[in-house]
Amino acid sequence: MPLFDSSQSYLGVDFDPKSVKVVELQNVSGRPKLVTYGYIDRELKTGDKDESFSEAQEIGALIKAVCKKAKTTTSKAISALPAFSVFSSIITLPQMSKKDLYSAVRWEAKKVVPIPIDEMILDWRIIEGEKDQQYQSQGLRLTGQRQKVNIQNGKILKITKTQEGQNQKILLTAASRNLVNKYMNIFRASGLNLLSLDTEPFALIRSLVGRDKQTLMVVDISATVTNVMIVANGFPVLNRSIDIGGLTITKAIANSLNISLNRSEQFKYDIGLSTDQKVENNIPSIIADTLKPIIDEINYSINLFSNRAKATEVEKITLTGGSSLLINLPRYLAQNLNKKVFIGDPWARVVYAEELRPVLDEIGPRFATAIGLAMRNI
16 A cells, blocks of 8 residues: 555656656645655666667666656656756747737747757747736746646646746746657657656755855756756746766776776765865866866856846755765865855655665755656646
């Protein structure tokens, strides 16, 4: 018998070339409560960031295996499109009717989206203005926190439109139709009911930022990419990606020391950026050299944002992703960036048994996206 009623439970499913993470949260009076979680690490091997989509059946089987091992109680799932594969931009339009807005957004999208519009699924959200309503251009909700899209057997069953505040600025999001179809095939193979596709930035804002209105940066160091996002008033105003992640660090150590990837991965977490003079093989220096492009990207993003919003400063940097747990990484970045840097706690807005705190603290950064996805409908 399930511990909780699964009727209002949701699965956040996050996967990349290295792992699959699943979190089930239950809606308890509007607060997310942890039901269960699970993950599986795939064998380390070479490949690019699209490797996770090579075989829908393989990924679907892994998701199914994780759910079975974790004893999940619901099939209702939410997943995220990778930040590096989604185009987003803030555009400004005069206030107008819903009909005119539909045409205006598509016209503006043709100017800024680098791929033909017919090959993309567009979504937009009004983030400032008098009526602040959100409209859906193609039917598939990609970024929203309040508009629900139900998908079953590849068909959109229901779209619910809600009203928000005022607007002249619009957050435009676009994703490849082919990518969306790949995700839908993966979840068909998993046996789960894919309720909606979100994007990683909004999932991370839910789990790590919440209602914090400060201007801050979230740096997500995943397996193959690092996503750098600046959040202001709860919205992603700048989002950039660089093709360097935890696996890049692991490979750098392996190549330098001529050891296996699995052994290199162990060294990476055991030693990290340790300042202990007794550390051999110069692993901290190898890691520091690999992190330099990430630091450069963070500095570039901060400067780019500062030039756009001259009176606004990034107040702090929140780290997440598995490699954020490298020894001394927050202190190292703080020294190089002259900013407050800390590891985010994605469980901070989730109810869970206190005795689970040690293990949840240890795995938290790896689950930030999955947690934010499971929170989407709660």
